[in-house]
Amino acid sequence: MSWNQIVPSVSELHSAKRRAVLREAAQAFNRQGYHATTLEGVAKRLGITKTAIYHYFPNKNALLKACFDEVMDAAFANLAEATANGRNGREKLRRVFAGYLTHLLDALTVAVVVLEDGALAPEDRRGAYAKRDRFERALRALVEEGISDGSIVPCDPKLVIMALLGAVNWVPRWYRQDGEWSAEQLATGMSELLDRSISTQPPRSLVRRVKDIKAVGDGARDATPRKPAKRKSP
């Protein structure tokens, strides 16, 4: 084909549009929930018609499933990265959540349809639940690892994971891109908070007060110092 590289191929165009549809739908799902979202509304915001969506997805539920899959894919990718590079349970966990959060906050990304898992079609649900459970189990394993290696405070891993996921999954419903924080700032702030909630290390402020007596802390926990706000344009 001529126009090489310049004019996008037909299939490129198709997947670009598909992607746009998915993004728009995901944002709607995040904001209003699956059932309150209408295809009409999604289409209108894209400047297309409702039926055009059906060229890219077989039905509404497929949009949800695609969201779910993407989130889970990102989750497992983060998990792999974190497991490979983290030095102890807590650090691994922090890496997972930081990556997960960054993914959620990325405007381009599909999002926390995790909240809407119940809306999946029965045939998709089993697989989705299995994936999600696998992810949660992996996270729990990291907690246990952290408890073992002393980086995480003794606790119930299941409860902790649900709590942290609650905090994280909730973000897309209240975070506004044009709001007070940049995505980066938010991710950092949340990560610190989550980290503190399970760390065996005293919080930084305390560390400073105690360090004269005895060196405490693993250093790694200060790896993400608060950066000055790099606010996006409104």
Next chain:
Amino acid sequence: MSWNQIVPSVSELHSAKRRAVLREAAQAFNRQGYHATTLEGVAKRLGITKTAIYHYFPNKNALLKACFDEVMDAAFANLAEATANGRNGREKLRRVFAGYLTHLLDALTVAVVVLEDGALAPEDRRGAYAKRDRFERALRALVEEGISDGSIVPCDPKLVIMALLGAVNWVPRWYRQDGEWSAEQLATGMSELLDRSISTQPPRSLVRRVKDIKAVGDGARDATPRKPAKRKSP
């Protein structure tokens, strides 16, 4: 009339039924979300007909509003109690969340429709949002107080409150009464977690390791030791 105090009066019966309807609806809202909940389903689970519900609530949205109001009432009650009795910002905050959580987990109670605020009728929304914002502002003030009095680690109060609320409000969607934990255990576990996430004090486990050197901690924070599971009957 005899049967005094024993046989419930007519109006008592009415409000008991009303309460039952509200509870059932709330559970459905929590599990599936507002829009995915059908009055038919709620009625069926109560063994009544759809229209019977209309004897107790004028419409579906009124159920949502009633949920919301109840949650907020409990929230403010906790806030008052905590403000009066807490000794510092962090302790106050912990009391608020502990009470809030207990309320959410109470089987008798209506629940976290907070997640579904967008589904409120336009005329109710303004008031509901105002109430909710007032509550969140109060929580943020507690965080600031805690930062000032040194009980809470320096942080962005807004972000912290949203994170903690996310963790807490998410609970009713995954907590099962007949599950692994009693409500009390859950409340305790969550409280400890939330508390750790903002505390300037080193975590208990660390404290033990450090206490030989220097006494640290405010004592109060161990006021709620993990009790042996008092599991409810399924």
Next chain:
Amino acid sequence: MSWNQIVPSVSELHSAKRRAVLREAAQAFNRQGYHATTLEGVAKRLGITKTAIYHYFPNKNALLKACFDEVMDAAFANLAEATANGRNGREKLRRVFAGYLTHLLDALTVAVVVLEDGALAPEDRRGAYAKRDRFERALRALVEEGISDGSIVPCDPKLVIMALLGAVNWVPRWYRQDGEWSAEQLATGMSELLDRSISTQPPRSLVRRVKDIKAVGDGARDATPRKPAKRKSP
């Protein structure tokens, strides 16, 4: 029975209440139409409950039928009187309409459910239609009589009757008791108008201008001069 004549008997009470229900329902039917009228509304205005109505009428449609019957009874009564006392077709017709109108305007009376004949139950409809048709036929006969005796202008009796009934039956929908006219004034004004519309006699004002030349008119037509307003209290 004691309390003779003073305390009304049980059955008197019953029929008085029945009457009250019928009146209220009739007014609602007149104002809003049968289908837009709810028994709840009728009951509320009477200060009773919806179910109480069922002590006096077996169902909503029976109220409509009762209205209809009453109107038709009055109509036939007027017809008899008018036929007996009127001196010619036109005069008879005028008497019928005047009486009919008076009945419609009587606050105590049930009313123009004629407009809602289609809402009657199928089993009642046949009878009701028969009655109504009989009445309309009688009116047409009067028109024909009037044409024959020269008191009514040549015209299509059917059309004329429908037109006059339209004008008359429409009254209850716009007439307000607390409005500008007394019932009497309205009845008089309408009668004059209806009369003029079919009369072979020149209108009064013309008569005055012509009477110098030749005596015209039947005298009877001036039998109901406009009286000064005797307004009812609000």
Next chain:
Amino acid sequence: MSWNQIVPSVSELHSAKRRAVLREAAQAFNRQGYHATTLEGVAKRLGITKTAIYHYFPNKNALLKACFDEVMDAAFANLAEATANGRNGREKLRRVFAGYLTHLLDALTVAVVVLEDGALAPEDRRGAYAKRDRFERALRALVEEGISDGSIVPCDPKLVIMALLGAVNWVPRWYRQDGEWSAEQLATGMSELLDRSISTQPPRSLVRRVKDIKAVGDGARDATPRKPAKRKSP
């Protein structure tokens, strides 16, 4: 594109269908009243489904409003024409009513939903009432004009207008296209009747009897002589 002018364009098709829906609904409203009319029924008679209607009108009430608007538009058009061309109050009035009636009787037209004004949505009602009141006021002004110029008998304009409107608006409820009269005949007959009811001129039959003595009448009133029936096919 070929088929020019012959095959209707897409948008023409749309508005033709819209028109068909409106007509069918209007007929139902006229026959049974607004509340007794179901969209299901309207659709069935059109051979479509209930929901198809929603492609052309946002809801049931919009159908009513469209009817109302069309009637009022025709009313004002007639008013303008009559005011411009009528020679005196009575003649103007007659022209208005004749035109109005013709419109009502036109099979293609939407009709006398005037009777159902109370069923309009609250937000539409104010405007509709204002329009209707403006029309009625204009008619009353014509009556007053007629009284002043001697063409109309002294009377209460308000009462007269309500009576005449009653007679006219009632027509669509009983007139059947496949009945005894053509629309033209009916319009003529009704017009004569209405005219007689307010005219200062002696009726034609009387005129003939009197004219030997003195010439009376304005000539114009005989402008619409009864034409021989031109019956439409059933």
Next chain:
DNA sequence: AATGAATGAGGGTTCATTCAT
């Protein structure tokens, strides 16, 4: 006689989905 509770039928409306163009 009167009531509150409850029901079932039915109507308006929304919305995902299909079809023909």
Next chain:
DNA sequence: TATGAATGAACCCTCATTCAT
């Protein structure tokens, strides 16, 4: 590829009616 038309399922809600008290 994209659209407008059309459909059917489902839901909320109203209301006449019945029943037990």
